[in-house]
Amino acid sequence: MSPSLAQDGLPVPQRYGAILTIALGITMAVLDGAIANVALPTISRELNASPAESVWIVNAYQIAIIVSLLSLSFLGDMLGYRRVYQVGLAMFIATSLFCALSSSLTMLTFARVLQGFGGAALMSVNTALIRIIYPQRYLGRGMAINSLIVAVSTAAGPTVAAAILSVASWKWLFLINIPLGLIALWFALRYLPDNTQKTKSQKFDIPSAIMNALFFGLLISALSGFSQGLSHLLVAGEVIALIIVGWFFIRRQLSMPIPLLPVDLLRIPIFSLSLGTSVCSFCAQMLAMVSLPFFLQNVLGRDEVATGLLLTPWPLATMVLAPIAGRLIERFHAGLLGGIGLAVFAAGLFLLAMLPSQPQDWDIIWRMVLCGAGFGLFQSPNNHTIITSAPGNRSGGASGMLGTARLLGQSMGAALVALLFNLFGDNGTHASLLLAGAFSSIAAIISLSRMTQDRATR
Known part of the structure; x- marks a missing residue:
């Protein structure tokens, strides 16, 4: 039975149990997006697959998430966020x-697609659940915890994978989820609240779900194909198909009272501006985090352990700043906090691009701290604004758009790194950091422009 929901958030200790459920679920879902990267060489050898084929172990998971995220968030608005989250955990x-x-690459790839659908269910409603778990006056703190989990899990994925692989088989990258998932499921059944405002009058539109999957699948495929130098004819065909599907998809959404792709929410200026900053910030983050290991190992000659340690100050700084930002949102406008955070983030990225030819470890560390601190100061207030600027009964749609913006930004960032390395060779990291700084600077300007909008209080 669902725990009773207070008028303004859950009472303690139910609140702590509910937020722990969210933390465990999102940690697993986000980690599994990055954790398999490190094990790809080992997995490809054991399953007799080529390196190019084994990349689908990662791609299958990410594509499954991005094509199903909005559909699952819509189901959350219809059926309840609690139910979608619990089914996602079980899956x-x-x-x-x-x-x-x-025991084969085909089997593992299929399993990863299904796992991606489970992860999408968790990501699609997590911030919508936080909105009803926390009292309105403390919502920024809840968003800070969520931002912290996503940022640290994304950055820590390779380190966690390396630690597991140092003592166990690659299979334990997935087996570790079972005890953690069962604990999270027990908490979910006991503590998660249900949303009282549901859009039951709106039916789930299957054609919209199919067009949504085709649109985002084609978008990611075209980005990846272009960056990896695949046939221009193939990429052009994907772009043409993307435009055609997108035209029919948007047209259909505009005719619906409650669309699967929440174009109605995009008409709220502060919502759309906040989404834009989110896409730019995660694109900048991935440009840096994907390209820097190549620089540290191939140019500076650091080994894998040293590379992991030099990247660690970024998530550590985010861990410190995200909770502080969550409290500051109670006093200051999210546009101001985000603008300052993104400016600091941009400064750190440009300074990394200007590293001396033979930098000391400290030269790298303090710049990484600057990036992580700026990112942490921005992310929590921005997520808070995205969720609270949507009506209460559309929190699932807003949560889905937040996750989609993050995944889209990360996919763009990873694709751009591949493109820049193809264009500039060993100077690809330098180009990636400069472009990341540009994206962050643009996002800072967009964020500051939100100060002319009313602060979201709904």
Whole structure:
């Protein structure tokens, strides 16, 4: 039975149990997006697959998430965020076991697709749940915890994977999810609240879901194909198909009272501006985090352990600043906090691009701290604004758009790194950092422009 929901957030200790559920679920879902990267060489050898084929172990998971995220967030608005989250957890646990038992690349890729759908269910409603878990006056703190988990899990994925692989088989990258998932499921059944405002009058539109999957799938495929130098004819075909599907998709959404792609929410200026800053910031983050290991290892000659340690100050700084930002949102405008954070983030990125030819470890560390601190100061207030600027019964749609913006930004960033390395060779990291700084600077300007909008209080 669902715990009773207070008029303004859950009472303690139910609140702590509910937020722990969110933390465990999102940690697993985000980590599994990056954790398999480190194990790809080992997995490809054991499953007799080529390196190019083994990349689908990562791609299948990411594509499954991005094509289903908005559909699942819409179901959350219809059926309840609690139910979608619980089903997602159960599916994630079962498919993690499926991944670990896979004996061929085809089997593992299929398991990763199913695991991606489970992860999408968790990501699609997590911030919508936080909105009803926390009292309105403390919502910024809840968003800070969520931002912290996503940022640290994304950055820590390779380190966690390396630690597991140093003592166990690659199968344990997935088996570790089973005990953690069962604990999270027990908490979910006991503590998660249900949303009282549901859009039951709106039916789930299957054609919209299919067009949504095709649109985002084609978008990611075209970005990846272009950056990796695939046939121009193939990429052009994908772009043409993307435009055609997108035209029919948007037209259909505009005719619906409650669309699957929340174009109605995009008409809220502060919502659309905040989404724009989110896409730019995560694109900048991925440009840096994907390109820097190549620079540290191939140019500076650091080994894998040293590379991991030099990247660690970024998530550590984010860990410190995100909770502080969550409290500051109670006193200052999110546009101001975001603008300052993104400016600091941009400064750190440009300073990394201007590293001396033979930098000391400290030269790298303090710049990484600057990037992580700026990112942490921006992310929590921005997520708070995205969620609270939407009506209460559309929190699922807003949560889905927040996750989509993050994944879209990360996909763009990773694709741009591949493109820049193809264009500039060993100077690809330098170009990536300069472009990341430009994206962050643009996002800072957009964020500051939000100060002319009314502060979201709904």
